[in-house]
Amino acid sequence: MDMKFKRVVPDNIRVEDLTPLNVSCGATKCNDGLHCFSFEKSSIRNFDSERVCYQCGVDLIEWDRIHANNIKDANSSLSQ
Numbered sequence: 001m002d003m004k005f006k007r008v009v010p011d012n013i014r015v016e017d018l019t020p021l022n023v024s025c026g027a028t029k030c031n032d033g034l035h036c037f038s039f040e041k042s043s044i045r046n047f048d049s050e051r052v053c054y055q056c057g058v059d060l061i062e063w064d065r066i067h068a069n070n071i072k073d074a075n076s077s078l079s080q
Helices: 041-047 063-068
Strands: none
Touching: none
């Protein structure tokens, strides 16, 4: 595949077919779980939040748990 994707990778391209040579920084394929997280102002403008995928707005981090700093919660994600 000799195409280079700068932003959204088309749905007809399989993730398995992607290589580092045709995906650039900021490329997304949200339908397959490949997101790009940035602190850009466009995320705030589009989704009222930073730290979200700039393309679809998903936030994969449970910030309330992170900010709780509960050491007993450290292994909870490992057991899932």
